[in-house]
Amino acid sequence: xxxxxxxxxxxxxxxxxxxxxxxxxxxxxxxxxxxxxxxxxxxxxxxxxxxxxxxxxxxxxxxxxxxxxxxxxxxxxxxxxxxxxxxxxxxxxxxxxxxxxxxxxxxxxxxxxxxxxxxxxxxxxxxxxxxxxxxxxxxxxxxxxxxxxxxxxxxxxxxxxxxxxxxxxxxxxxxxxxxxxxxxxxxxxxxxxxxxxxxxxxxxxxxxxxxxxxxxxxxxxxx
Amino acid sequence: xxxxxxxxxxxxxxxxxxxxxxxxxxxxxxxxxxxxxxxxxxxxxxxxxxxxxxxxxxxxxxxxxxxxxxxxxxxxxxxxxxxxxxxxxxxxxxxxxxxxxxxxxxxxxxxxxxxxxxxxxxxxxxxxxxxxxxxxxxxxxxxxxxxxxxxxxxxxxxxxx
Numbered sequence: 001x002x003x004x005x006x007x008x009x010x011x012x013x014x015x016x017x018x019x020x021x022x023x024x025x026x027x028x029x030x031x032x033x034x035x036x037x038x039x040x041x042x043x044x045x046x047x048x049x050x051x052x053x054x055x056x057x058x059x060x061x062x063x064x065x066x067x068x069x070x071x072x073x074x075x076x077x078x079x080x081x082x083x084x085x086x087x088x089x090x091x092x093x094x095x096x097x098x099x100x101x102x103x104x105x106x107x108x109x110x111x112x113x114x115x116x117x118x119x120x121x122x123x124x125x126x127x128x129x130x131x132x133x134x135x136x137x138x139x140x141x142x143x144x145x146x147x148x149x150x151x152x153x154x155x156x157x158x159x160x161x162x163x164x165x166x167x168x169x170x171x172x173x174x175x176x177x178x179x180x181x182x183x184x185x186x187x188x189x190x191x192x193x194x195x196x197x198x199x200x201x202x203x204x205x206x207x208x209x210x211x212x213x214x215x216x217x218x219x220x221x222x223x
Numbered sequence: 224x225x226x227x228x229x230x231x232x233x234x235x236x237x238x239x240x241x242x243x244x245x246x247x248x249x250x251x252x253x254x255x256x257x258x259x260x261x262x263x264x265x266x267x268x269x270x271x272x273x274x275x276x277x278x279x280x281x282x283x284x285x286x287x288x289x290x291x292x293x294x295x296x297x298x299x300x301x302x303x304x305x306x307x308x309x310x311x312x313x314x315x316x317x318x319x320x321x322x323x324x325x326x327x328x329x330x331x332x333x334x335x336x337x338x339x340x341x342x343x344x345x346x347x348x349x350x351x352x353x354x355x356x357x358x359x360x361x362x363x364x365x366x367x368x369x370x371x372x373x374x375x376x377x378x379x380x381x382x383x384x
Contacts, residue, residue: 012289140274147284156268156279163274 004072010141019063020029020048030076031085031105033092034126035064035177039135042127045106046088060084082109090114095121122176123153129150129170139163142170226260235270242271245281249288258289292331294336296374298322299353302339306344310363314350315339316362321371334375 001012006023013022018041023030034045043065050063053073060081063074075081079145086109093102094116102124106112125144130153134140140160145154172178234251238244241272244268253323259282267274282288300315315326318337326339342354343351348360352367362370 048241134274141276143274143276143280145276145283147286154276156264158274161274214292 002070002072004068004070007076015066015068019050019061019066019068019072022068023050023074023076025065028076030063031108032064033101033105034128035126036128036131036173039128039131039173041065042131045124045126047092049081049084049088051078051081052105076101080089080126085109086111091116092120092124096124096176099124103177109140113186124176125151125153126175127153128173128175129153132169132173137165137167137169139165224254226262227264228266230255230378231263231266232270235267240270241275245271245273245278246285249282253288256293257293258291261290264290292329292333294333296334296355297336297338297353298363299338299340299343300326301341301343301349301351303346303349304368305342305348309349311330311350313364314352314362314367317367318352318371321367 002015002184003010003012004018004019004022005011006019006026007028009026010027011022020030020032020035027197030048030050032045033047034042035048041064043062046062048063049060050066051058052061052066053072053075058075058080062078089102089105089109090111092101093106093111094114095118096102097118097120098112127144133142139161141163142153142155145156146152155164169190231252234248234255237251238248243324248267248271249259252267253259256263264278264282265275267273268278271278282290298318300311300318302315304313319325322335322337324335325332326337329336341360343353345351345358345360348358350362352359352362352370354370356359359366359370
């Protein structure tokens with residue numbers, strides 16, 4: 001067990017917990033974007049930045065990938081954090097201004113303008129779809145392609161990958177809906193989303209439990 | 224052009240079909256074919272048991288790899304600051320005139336590929352031209368013809384031998 005202090009409140013959490021998880025158990029909400037339940041931590045969007053006190057220095061770290069450490073002092077909503085977080089969201093918004101998730105996040109943080117030049121990219125490279133495909137669907141049909149400014153999320157050679165089961169999960173987890181629905185255009189589209197071709201076996205009585213999510217966790221009850 | 228997949232298989236086998244050797248395998252495939260043919264990339268993914276998109280991601284990440292055919296011999300002209308002030312643009316223009324291609328293009332016979340780089344770290348020798356990792360320092364537009372002829376002759380010799 002590790003003792004940490006988050007926003008002045010002392011707490012004891014098991015070793016290996018991330019700062020984000022520790023804050024959540026205390027009811028402290030840190031806004032996140034690339035973090036998603038059931039997917040591995042990624043630390044790509046930097047929305048969940050927190051201030052970590054280390055002597056006279058206090059660097060900003062992404063709380064979703066930062067493991068707790070004995071005696072750690074964390075500030076989740078200090079002035080420095082809020083200023084940095086606002087800039088991060090503003091930058092994200094400048095590449096995807098029409099995303100509802102980002103707009104909600106912006107309004108929560110009190111952002112009402114974007115000072116950066118808006119360049120619609122329709123993707124913020126949060127990697128949710130990539131991790132969903134790899135970790136929940138055990139498929140890995142899409143990944144980051146290219147490098148730096150030119151990097152995008154794509155399938156190999158721009159064709160529908162053989163691994164794709166048309167689950168539509170990549171569209172579903174996307175915060176900016178990068179994968180626009182391309183139903184009927186399966187050749188260059190990734191899956192066709194609502195055009196779901198592969199039927200998923202369900203239990204006789206479906207209660208819409210979450211157990212049917214993902215190939216690894218899929219369980220069908222016949223009774 | 225059909226890709227000789229047996230050669231690809233031999234390269235993969237040399238790395239025990241282990242995914243740790245992915246970058247080295249792609250390097251050797253690129254060395255063999257001067258670019259990464261699509262069927263070779265698919266074969267590497269299949270033999271190493273990796274998702275195709277992961278191999279594709281690595282192939283697109285590194286600038287050393289190309290998915291488009293490249294000329295057999297790469298001519299890189301340094302356009303860094305030091306080379307630039309010593310007359311690299313003239314050298315580049317002369318090479319462009321001789322080969323009839325722009326940077327980033329291949330000669331029609333697929334023997335040469337012209338590229339510009341931003342610094343090779345040997346600024347004192349500028350302007351520098353690199354042909355197949357062979358450095359030529361203090362090149363001027365007058366030397367270009369001799370340089371290209373030398374390499375063309377070497378290419379022809381290899382063809383006849």
